[in-house]
Amino acid sequence: MLDKLTTEAQNQHSMHLDQMPVKDILCLMNQEDEQVLTAIKNQLPQIEKAVQYTIASFKDQGRLIYVGAGTSGRLGVLDAVECVPTFGTSSEMVKGIIAGGMKALYEAAEGAEDNPKLGAADLKEIQLSEKDTVIGIAASGRTPYVIGALQYADSINANTVSISCNKDAVMSEYSSVGIELQTGPEVLTGSTRLKSGTAQKIVLNMISTTAMVGIGKVYQNFMVDLKPTNEKLVERSKRNIMEMTGVDYETATSYFEKSNHQVKVAIVMILLQCSCEVAENRLENANGFVRDALAQ
Incomplete structure (x- = not known):
C-alpha cells in the first residue's frame, strides 16, 4: 500500500535536493509548508466535530486520549503534556499514548506500530470508557497499532477521531470523524516529520485549545x-490579572496570594470585590466560566 500513499510519493520539486544550495532548500521547504494551512482549512468541519466530541467528553468527566506511533505518537504526547501547565488540567484529563511506551519518545520501538492488539491493550490498561474521546494519529493513515486502538475504542462506544495525511485513509473507516490533511509529498521523500508532522501538530493545538475554551x-x-x-508562569499570572481587571502590579500580586494562586478566582475577587470563598462558589456554580460567574 505504501506506493499508493501521497506521503510516500517523490516530490517533483525536490528531485535534486542533494545538489541544491542551502538557501534554495530552505526556500523550497518554506514554499512546501504553505500547503499545510490550506490542507487544514479544507478539514475545518471535521476538526470542529472533533472539538465537539472532546468538549462533550470533558463535560461528562471523560478524557481526551491521543494514540499514535513514531512522530505522530510523540506529537500527541507533547500536546497532552502541555495541557497541564497551560490549562491546569490533571495529567489524566489529556493523555498521550505512543506505540512502544514512553521509551519510544527517545528511540524507535521497532515493530510496536505493526501490532493492532497492542493499541487495544494500551487503551484497556488506562481503563478507557465510553465517556472518553480517542484521537488516532498517523500520517500514513494505515498504522495497525492506531487502527487497533480505534477499533477497541469504538467497541466500547467511546468517541473516535482519526488524523491522517492521505486522502481516503484506512483509519478514517475506523473512526466517527476522519480528518485527512492532504499536505502532499514531502521534500525529503517519506519523511512525515516535515509537512505531515507540522499539520498534525497544528490540528492538535486547535482541538485541545478550542476544547479548553469550551469548558471555561x-x-x-x-x-x-x-x-x-515556575517564576515565568507566576509573573504571567500576575500580568494576566492586571490586564483583565485594570489593577496595578501590587494589587494583582496581593489578590494572586489571597486566591491561593488561582488566577480566575483572583479576577472574580477583584471585579466583584468579594472574598475568595464567594469567588470560588460563584465559579463552581458557573461551571468554571469567569463571564458567567461575574454575571450571576
Whole structure:
C-alpha cells in the first residue's frame, strides 16, 4: 500500500535536493509548508466535530486520549503534556499514548506500530470508557497499532477521531470523524516529520485549545487556569490579572496570594470585590466560566 500513499510519493520539486544550495532548500521547504494551512482549512468541519466530541467528553468527566506511533505518537504526547501547565488540567484529563511506551519518545520501538492488539491493550490498561474521546494519529493513515486502538475504542462506544495525511485513509473507516490533511509529498521523500508532522501538530493545538475554551479554561483570550509552577508562569499570572481587571502590579500580586494562586478566582475577587470563598462558589456554580460567574 505504501506506493499508493501521497506521503510516500517523490516530490517533483525536490528531485535534486542533494545538489541544491542551502538557501534554495530552505526556500523550497518554506514554499512546501504553505500547503499545510490550506490542507487544514479544507478539514475545518471535521476538526470542529472533533472539538465537539472532546468538549462533550470533558463535560461528562471523560478524557481526551491521543494514540499514535513514531512522530505522530510523540506529537500527541507533547500536546497532552502541555495541557497541564497551560490549562491546569490533571495529567489524566489529556493523555498521550505512543506505540512502544514512553521509551519510544527517545528511540524507535521497532515493530510496536505493526501490532493492532497492542493499541487495544494500551487503551484497556488506562481503563478507557465510553465517556472518553480517542484521537488516532498517523500520517500514513494505515498504522495497525492506531487502527487497533480505534477499533477497541469504538467497541466500547467511546468517541473516535482519526488524523491522517492521505486522502481516503484506512483509519478514517475506523473512526466517527476522519480528518485527512492532504499536505502532499514531502521534500525529503517519506519523511512525515516535515509537512505531515507540522499539520498534525497544528490540528492538535486547535482541538485541545478550542476544547479548553469550551469548558471555561479561558477568559477573554487569557489562560485563567494555568498552573504557576515556575517564576515565568507566576509573573504571567500576575500580568494576566492586571490586564483583565485594570489593577496595578501590587494589587494583582496581593489578590494572586489571597486566591491561593488561582488566577480566575483572583479576577472574580477583584471585579466583584468579594472574598475568595464567594469567588470560588460563584465559579463552581458557573461551571468554571469567569463571564458567567461575574454575571450571576
